[in-house]
Amino acid sequence: MRIGFIGLGNMGGPMAHNLAKAGFEVVGFDTQEVKVDQVKIVSTSKECVSNSDVVITMLPNGEILKSVANKIIQHMRHGSIFLDCSTVDVESAKSVAEISESYGIIPLDAPVSGGIGGAEAGTLTFMVGCQMEGFNGAKKLFDIMGQKAVHCGNSGNGQSAKVCNNMILGATMVATCEAFSLADKLGLDRQSMFDVVSTSSGYSWSMNAYCPAPGIGPNSPADNNYIPGFSSDLMLKDLILSQIAAESVDADTPMGNLAMKLYKTFVEEEDGSGKDFSAMLPRFEKKSRD
Numbered sequence: 001m002r003i004g005f006i007g008l009g010n011m012g013g014p015m016a017h018n019l020a021k022a023g024f025e026v027v028g029f030d031t032q033e034v035k036v037d038q039v040k041i042v043s044t045s046k047e048c049v050s051n052s053d054v055v056i057t058m059l060p061n062g063e064i065l066k067s068v069a070n071k072i073i074q075h076m077r078h079g080s081i082f083l084d085c086s087t088v089d090v091e092s093a094k095s096v097a098e099i100s101e102s103y104g105i106i107p108l109d110a111p112v113s114g115g116i117g118g119a120e121a122g123t124l125t126f127m128v129g130c131q132m133e134g135f136n137g138a139k140k141l142f143d144i145m146g147q148k149a150v151h152c153g154n155s156g157n158g159q160s161a162k163v164c165n166n167m168i169l170g171a172t173m174v175a176t177c178e179a180f181s182l183a184d185k186l187g188l189d190r191q192s193m194f195d196v197v198s199t200s201s202g203y204s205w206s207m208n209a210y211c212p213a214p215g216i217g218p219n220s221p222a223d224n225n226y227i228p229g230f231s232s233d234l235m236l237k238d239l240i241l242s243q244i245a246a247e248s249v250d251a252d253t254p255m256g257n258l259a260m261k262l263y264k265t266f267v268e269e270e271d272g273s274g275k276d277f278s279a280m281l282p283r284f285e286k287k288s289r290d
Ligand code: NAD
Pocket: 006, 007, 008, 009, 010, 011, 012, 029, 030, 031, 032, 058, 059, 060, 061, 064, 068, 085, 086, 087, 088, 112, 113, 114, 115, 116, 229, 230, 231, 234, 237
């Protein structure tokens, strides 16, 4: 099987490498000059896709995905798989799927959770929207790049699952950080706070697996000066996508909306850009009640 891989950045690079390491012929294309071990880099997207059985994209956003899709779909083989792993808005995912199908190509939207570490280790989780035929066709690739792939239903549902998950994550991280800040001000030490909450009803992935307080709980970006991990910028992107999705179906999402506004201020007006999304904790430490 030949795989064409477009978008060889922080995530795409290691994902492509893992596929090549597993024995697939992987041909890569990126607009930047990139090098990926065992992957043959070609100079056009056409060259990347035209003889490939599967085309994988890992791109920054929906606009770029749509422009790449418009360039490549006409050159892809009839019956080949178009596996988009980028995080994009639900509407872009659905429109790319529709065009792909009209050319006899099998589309999958399969955004991931697990970050750069998961991409490198091949332990990503894929949330996948597609027909069952496509899911079965890509299964061996999910097994190499990830530890779990969940079929979520039709095209667009992978992105829907991703925005819902990350809306919970953003709101939960904010809640965890503000609670630590309140505990500090009430004179409760952080270790006691962690010991109680991590084993009580306030527990969450943000507290238990990714604790935003340095030196407390498991090792996390907080212990590495809030170097991402998962950046506040990417969290903002995903929260914006969640609110675009919510608006499109008239869903009331006040917590997601507030989390989005907090991360927007943090990234654009405070010093949050480039920091891990758990750096909300030092941000709350500095603030007093409005
Ligand atoms: P990145 O910016 O490191 O990589 C994107 C790559 O796409 C870059 O190398 C860029 O040059 C390339 N690119 C841009 N336009 C292109 C075009 N027209 N044709 C070909 N290549 C093009 O970003 P990343 O961190 O690898 O993230 C990729 C996607 O994965 C995003 O949608 C992001 O939201 C999602 N994601 C990232 C993480 C993470 O922790 N980084 C976690 C989960 C999901």
